[in-house]
Amino acid sequence: xxxxxxxxxxxxxxxxxxxxxxxxxxxxxxxxxxxxxxxxxxxxxxxxxxxxxxxxxxxxxxxxxxxxxxxxxxxxxxxxxxxxxxxxxxxxxxxxxxxxxxxxxxxxxxxxxxxxxxxxxxxxxxxxxxxxxxxxxxxxxxxxxxxxxxxxxxxxxxxxxxxxxxxxxxxxxxxxxxxxxxxxxxxxxxxxxxxxxxxxxxxxxxxxxxxxxxxxxxxxxxxxxxxxxxxxxxxxxxxxxxxxxxxxxxxxxxxxxxxxxxxxxxxxxxxxxxxxxxxxxxxxxxxxxxxxxxxxxxxxxxxxxxxxxxxxxxxxxxxxxxxxxxxxxxxxxxxxxxxxxxxxxxxxxxxxxxxxxxxxxxxxxxxxxxxx
Ligand SMILES: *[C@@H]1O[C@H](CO)[C@@H](O)[C@H](O)[C@H]1NC(C)=O
Numbered sequence: 617x618x619x620x621x622x623x624x625x626x627x628x629x630x631x632x633x634x635x636x637x638x639x640x641x642x643x644x645x646x647x648x649x650x651x652x653x654x655x656x657x658x659x660x661x662x663x664x665x666x667x668x669x670x671x672x673x674x675x676x677x678x679x680x681x682x683x684x685x686x687x688x689x690x691x692x693x694x695x696x697x698x699x700x701x702x703x704x705x706x707x708x709x710x711x712x713x714x715x716x717x718x719x720x721x722x723x724x725x726x727x728x729x730x731x732x733x734x735x736x737x738x739x740x741x742x743x744x745x746x747x748x749x750x751x752x753x754x755x756x757x758x759x760x761x762x763x764x765x766x767x768x769x770x771x772x773x774x775x776x777x778x779x780x781x782x783x784x785x786x787x788x789x790x791x792x793x794x795x796x797x798x799x800x801x802x803x804x805x806x807x808x809x810x811x812x813x814x815x816x817x818x819x820x821x822x823x824x825x826x827x828x829x830x831x832x833x834x835x836x837x838x839x840x841x842x843x844x845x846x847x848x849x850x851x852x853x854x855x856x857x858x859x860x861x862x863x864x865x866x867x868x869x870x871x872x873x874x875x876x877x878x879x880x881x882x883x884x885x886x887x888x889x890x891x892x893x894x895x896x897x898x899x900x901x902x903x904x905x906x907x908x909x910x911x912x913x914x915x916x917x918x919x920x921x922x923x924x925x926x927x928x929x930x931x932x933x934x935x936x937x938x939x940x941x942x943x944x945x946x947x948x949x950x951x952x953x954x955x956x957x958x959x960x961x962x963x964x965x966x967x968x969x970x971x972x973x974x975x976x977x978x979x980x981x982x983x984x985x986x987x988x
Contacts, residue, residue: 638797638848638987640716641692641701642776644769644837645801645852647723647966649688649701652679654723656705659763661724661735666947667934671956671969679703681723681941683933683956684969688799690976691984692717695797704772711783715792720772722764726806727830727837730816733762734809766802766833770840777844793845797987799908800837801852806830807881808857823881831888835896842900848987850979851893853909854882859918861931862964865938872930874918886911906983913978917960917971924974925957932961933968941965 643649647661655664662679663669669677671684680686685700693699701717702709725732764772781789811817811826821829838849857863858878867875886909893907921929931937933953934945941963945952953959962968967975 638695638697638795639792640718640796641688641695641697641799642717642773642796642846643688643701643719643721643799643801644766644773645719645721645799646725646803646805647681647721648804648852649686649719649799649801650679650681650703650721650723651686651689651701651706651719652703653705653719653721654763655679655703656707657722657764659724659735660943661722661763662942663723663945665943667945667952673700679723681963681966682969682972683962685972687801687972687976687979688719690973691797691799691980694976694980695984695988704776711779714776715780715783718776720764720769720776721801722769724763724805724809725766725769725802726810727766727803727833728806728810728817729765729767730814731806731810732765734805734814735763766837770837770844773841774844790845794847796846796848797984798841798846798849799852800834800850803830803852803854803885804857807854807878807885808860808863812878824884827881827885827888830885831892834889835892838892838896838905839900842896842903847902847904849903849905850908850984851889851905853886853889853907853911855910856915856918857882859915859929860965861937861961862939862941864930865964879915882911904987906986908979908983910975910979913975914967914971917974921960926960926970927958928953929960931959932963932966933959934963937961937964939964 652664654661663681664677664679666677669680672678689700692701697716701719702713704718704720724735777793780792784792817826856879858875863875863878864872867873890907893905897903897905917924918929933956934940935949935951945963956962956968957970959968960971
């Protein structure tokens with residue numbers, strides 16, 4: 617009996633401890649952690665339609681680039697908060713909701729300002745094709761703009777701080793700001809959508825120089841975030857991006873193997889991010905900056921899918937699994953798999969919900985647990 621009491625008491629203490637320590641999850645980044653901000657800006661980088669979200673809370677496309685939840689949703693739940701982190705631009709949520717978690721992330725964005733504009737050129741093409749078919753949406757061109765640049769996410773965060781102070785009062789809001797866990801997940805698009813797709817940055821920088829350019833931006837961002845009161849910050853590493861089904865599909869002459877050169881770039885960049893984390897921990901008073909690196913775990917899942925209960929890791933669930941994402945991942949495509957839990961990737965660029973869950977638990981267990 618006493619034993620049960622002690623256990624119960626420990627359990628309650630644990631709950632109190634978790635909920636007291638991290639009052640909110642605040643997220644910056646790209647499609648890996650967007651929960652639908654892009655639904656509210658004019659862009660084609662969207663996923664608020666079926667089959668996206670078909671396993672989300674009974675089947676709801678939200679703008680998350682997965683069949684279900686994204687990593688920050690799982691991390692929030694693991695830290696004793698809500699099982700999801702809502703998008704800041706989603707009008708169905710209010711400051712009372714955002715007070716315990718919010719994401720400013722925007723699919724297709726990057727550290728580099730130029731990355732958030734990459735899709736504009738594709739959008740113009742898309743719009744022209746669309747107009748040819750419908751002759752109805754001429755006005756759309758007037759609204760074309762990029763997705764939310766990384767610096768703008770911080771502007772939204774400043775706006776959020778004001779609303780939080782009005783809602784909670786100065787004192788309580790400052791506590792939330794200082795005790796919240798900040799998660800940053802961004803960078804893949806800078807390489808795959810920008811550097812290796814368009815000539816501009818390649819003409820300016822070698823890939824090593826480009827990495828240093830991005831590291832400088834990451835550094836500024838964290839310095840500014842710290843200046844605004846943030847203390848507990850997780851900087852996310854790059855995935856083995858040469859193993860995204862889209863990259864493999866372009867590597868067809870090598871039997872659709874992973875593009876090793878992209879993986880090498882991810883490893884080098886992660887090294888630089890890890891060094892940045894060490895330096896900033898020394899420079900910025902009171903900061904608890906950690907590096908959350910998904911690289912090794914995701915590569916292991918991709919190389920040995922059966923160890924994790926997956927059947928397929930080379931191609932994605934949606935459509936042919938080689939190229940489709942966003943609007944190309946179409947609900948009527950008969951090739952789309954029936955059970956996304958069997959696939960490491962949901963679309964050609966994004967993991968399935970189950971992969972997101974495995975990566976999130978791994979991240980909490982190995983790194984983020986210290987914020988409990
Ligand atoms: C990105 O754009 C913003 C807004 O124009 C600017 O303040 C910032 O310096 C730019 N960043 C870089 C690295 O050029």
